[in-house]
Amino acid sequence: MRIFDPHIHMTSRTTDDYEAMYDAGVRAVVEPAFWLGQPRTSVGSFVDYFDALLGWERFRAAQFGITHHATIALNPKEANDPRCLGVLDLLPRYLEKDGVVAVGEVGFDSMTDAEETVMVRQLELAGEHDLPVMVHTPHRDKVAGTRRTLEIVGQVGLPPERVLVDHLNENTIDLVDDAGCWAGFSVYPDTKMDERRMVAILDRRGLDRVLVNSAADWGRSDPLKTWRTGRTMLAGGYTDDDVDRVLWRNPVAFYGQSGRLLLDDVATAGDYEGNTLQRGEPVTAAATAGEEG
Amino acid sequence: MRPDIDAKLLFDTAREGRVAPLLEEVRGDPSALGRVFARAARVVGRGVGPGGGRVEDVARVRLLVAACETVGPDAAAGVVAGQYARGDADERRAVLLALADLDGLGVGDAAVPVILDALRTNDTRLVAAAMGPYAAAHLPADAWRHGVLKCLFTGVPLTAVADLDARRDAELDRMVRAFADERRAAGRDVPEDAVRLLATIR
Numbered sequence: 001m002r003i004f005d006p007h008i009h010m011t012s013r014t015t016d017d018y019e020a021m022y023d024a025g026v027r028a029v030v031e032p033a034f035w036l037g038q039p040r041t042s043v044g045s046f047v048d049y050f051d052a053l054l055g056w057e058r059f060r061a062a063q064f065g066i067t068h069h070a071t072i073a074l075n076p077k078e079a080n081d082p083r084c085l086g087v088l089d090l091l092p093r094y095l096e097k098d099g100v101v102a103v104g105e106v107g108f109d110s111m112t113d114a115e116e117t118v119m120v121r122q123l124e125l126a127g128e129h130d131l132p133v134m135v136h137t138p139h140r141d142k143v144a145g146t147r148r149t150l151e152i153v154g155q156v157g158l159p160p161e162r163v164l165v166d167h168l169n170e171n172t173i174d175l176v177d178d179a180g181c182w183a184g185f186s187v188y189p190d191t192k193m194d195e196r197r198m199v200a201i202l203d204r205r206g207l208d209r210v211l212v213n214s215a216a217d218w219g220r221s222d223p224l225k226t227w228r229t230g231r232t233m234l235a236g237g238y239t240d241d242d243v244d245r246v247l248w249r250n251p252v253a254f255y256g257q258s259g260r261l262l263l264d265d266v267a268t269a270g271d272y273e274g275n276t277l278q279r280g281e282p283v284t285a286a287a288t289a290g291e292e293g
Numbered sequence: 294m295r296p297d298i299d300a301k302l303l304f305d306t307a308r309e310g311r312v313a314p315l316l317e318e319v320r321g322d323p324s325a326l327g328r329v330f331a332r333a334a335r336v337v338g339r340g341v342g343p344g345g346g347r348v349e350d351v352a353r354v355r356l357l358v359a360a361c362e363t364v365g366p367d368a369a370a371g372v373v374a375g376q377y378a379r380g381d382a383d384e385r386r387a388v389l390l391a392l393a394d395l396d397g398l399g400v401g402d403a404a405v406p407v408i409l410d411a412l413r414t415n416d417t418r419l420v421a422a423a424m425g426p427y428a429a430a431h432l433p434a435d436a437w438r439h440g441v442l443k444c445l446f447t448g449v450p451l452t453a454v455a456d457l458d459a460r461r462d463a464e465l466d467r468m469v470r471a472f473a474d475e476r477r478a479a480g481r482d483v484p485e486d487a488v489r490l491l492a493t494i495r
Contacts (some may be wrong), residue, residue, distance in 0.1 A: 055382040059416045096331040097381050264339060 001025040002156040003226050007032055007134070007166060007184060007213035008067065011057055017216070017223045018064035024227040027125025028263060030255060031057060032071040032105045032134055035078060037218050043086040046074070050094050058151040067262050069255065070102035071134050072097075079118035080110070088121055095129040099262050101255040102126070102164070108145040111138065116152065118277060123156040132162040132257045134184070136280065137172060150179045162257055164211065167192055173201060177209075182254050187225035188213035195225070195232040202233065207245055211254060298346035300358035300394045304337070312337045312352050316359050323360045323372065327379050327405075330356055334383065346390070353387030353402050358394050367397025373400055377407045385411065390428035402431050412440050420444060421453040429456035438465045445472060451486040466494050 003026040003031040010018070010031050021029075031053055040046060052155045053070040061068035072094040074087040094100060104149070106119045113258065119135075126133045135153070138145035146165065153163050165176045166184030176183045185201070193201075198212060214225035230243045255261055305308060315329050315336060333356060334349035342348035349474075357376060361369035373395060377388045389411055392404050404427065411423035424440050432440065441454055451457060469490050473483045 051381070055385075056414075056416065059382060059418065093327065093331075095380060096328055098331070098334055098383065099381075259335065 001227065001230050001247065002027055003115075003230065003247045004028040004030075004032065004251040005213055005223070005226050006030050006164075006211045006255065007186065007215045008223060009034060009215070010061060011052065012218040013216060013223055015060075017063070018061065018066060021223050022065050024047060024224050026066060026223075026226065028067040028069070028251075028261075029061065030071060030101060030251070032102075032136075033073055033075065034105055034119070034136075034217070035075045039081065040078060041083055043084065043090065043116065046084070046087045050090070052142035054094070054097055054099060065167075069099045069101045069260070069262060071102040072100050073104050073106045073122050073134075074118055075105055075134060076107050076109040076115045076119070076138075080112055080114045085118070088118065091122070091125055092129070095125060095131060098260055100131070101258040101260050102132045102134045103129070104164075105136040105166070106133060107136035107149055108138045111141065111145055111148065116148075120152060120156060123153065123158055126162070127156070127158060130259075132164065132254060133158060134164045134166060137165060137167045139167075141166075142169070143171050143175070146175050150175060150181070153179070153181070159210075164254055166211075166213070167215070170195060170197065170201065173205065177205060180209075182209045182211060184211045184213060187215050187229050189222055189225075195229045197282045198229050199232050199236050199238075202238075202246070203236070207250070209250070209254075210246060211251055212246055212273055226261075298344055298354055299348055300345040300355050300391070302346075302351050304343060304348070304351070308337055308342075308348065308352075311471045312355065313354060313447065315352070319360050320354050326356065326360045326372065326376060330376060330380065330384050330387075335468045349383065350387050350390055353384060354391040354394065357388060358398070361395055361398045361400070362371060369395060369399045370401070370403035373404050374407060377410070382416055382418060386422045387436075389422035389427075390425065393425055395452050396430065398426060405415045405431050405433075408432060408440075412436070412443055414480075415447060417447050420447055421449045424449075424454045426455040429454075429460055432463050434460075434462070434464070441465060442468055442472060445469065445484050448484070451490065461490075464480060466491070 005026055008029050008031060010029060033053060050072055058068040074084060079142050103122050106122045108115050125132060135149055160180035164182040164184050167186050168176060168183050173183055186200055187195055187198055212226055214223050216223040225250045226247055231246050233243050304312060315333060320325050330353055337352040338348040340348055342351050360372050363371055371446055373388060377385050379432045380388060408423050408428050411419040420443055424444060428437060428440060437460060444451055444454060469487050473487050473491060476483045
């Protein structure tokens with residue numbers, strides 16, 4: 001099973017996770033910029049965060065044979081803090097970088113006016129930088145938030161096939177399918193979706209325009225939920241090719257619209273021993289690069 | 294090991310055709326460097342290129358040299374510092390690799406902080422690129438010695454260190470010996486590069 005986790009927050013995860021993910025077949029990930037649990041109070045914090053996503057985290061992932069991409073945005077929660085709004089002026093710099101495969105996570109948290117203003121501006125930026133968009137749907141009042149999100153996407157005029165609406169469930173999937181956007185599902189230990197419900201949704205609406213992710217972060221979550229969903233699909237009668245479509249070809253198709261995927265080495269090598277020092281793989285090290293702490 | 298990347302390297306005709314408009318854009322408007330630098334790999338290509346270095350590195354080195362030539366010696370150091378600060382890790386590596394070429398364009402010692410920043414990271418791509426000819430020529434002795442030790446510590450081959458034989462001194466030898474002693478005391482392997490260095494103490 002080869003796996004592309006289209007939404008996982010690796011800065012919150014350990015090297016044990018990277019090893020387990022590689023062993024399970026994960027070869028590529030997308031890490032969306034998001035809220036870190038502790039609210040940030042200055043634009044400078046975001047500069048270092050975005051740089052870490054495109055720098056250290058990509059390097060760290062490469063040491064474990066995993067190609068790391070990112071999506072960049074001001075997340076909905078912090079869009080409500082005026083001290084963070086300067087991040088919007090930083091985004092054009094980051095939205096030009098290699099490996100930045102979408103604008104995201106944008107969307108609603110509490111559905112405030114500030115959130116809507118920031119979302120609209122970032123949807124426009126996606127058009128200006130020729131990038132797809134990853135939209136986060138709110139944890140609270142999810143159906144209303146999803147409906148309003150889709151209205152705004154329509155008003156801004158982004159092609160629906162370039163929009164991924166994430167954290168969906170049984171109550172919101174039909175809205176997104178009807179709009180023609182990509183549907184994202186976060187499979188979690190005890191919130192959002194689980195593997196069994198995920199497969200039931202696939203049974204009902206098919207394998208088109210659907211992405212399954214672990215969305216693993218600093219909360220209780222499991223970076224192998226993509227793999228577990230693949231196993232559940234196989235147990236439910238799906239073929240290896242079906243699983244490959246959902247867990248690899250679909251994310252490649254969606255994020256490939258950016259023209260920024262960095263999968264050359266994955267496609268040609270498979271194992272990471274063949275990479276070069278300049279790609280950031282482990283060299284025959286006296287110590288690993290992380291050891292100095 | 295250390296690819297000889299410099300701004301005089303040329304690509305094949307197809308890639309030369311793709312890099313030419315980027316160079317023209319930067320020469321016409323050096324403030325466009327940031328955007329052009331970011332997309333250089335997507336436009337020109339990736340992978341092994343002329344001189345044994347990577348295509349995207351060579352392209353970016355040429356772009357940075359073109360920008361520095363255009364702005365002139367008084368502003369070149371600012372262009373280098375700005376591009377490093379705004380770059381992702383690949384772009385920063387290219388800035389580091391370009392420094393040897395920029396020495397004659399008015400940068401002087403002004404890029405030493407960029408080298409020191411790279412040596413504070415644990416990113417072996419940056420550490421390796423930092424210890425090139427510019428570091429050998431401009432880094433103060435203490436920082437340069439710690440750079441060599443950092444290479445040993447993070448597994449960067451010492452072939453990445455320019456002018457190692459010329460700059461090594463008794464203090465570096467002492468530091469490497471102490472590093473090897475610490476590794477042995479812990480029952481761990483001593484990197485072959487450290488063994489080789491210690492075998493040639495004069």
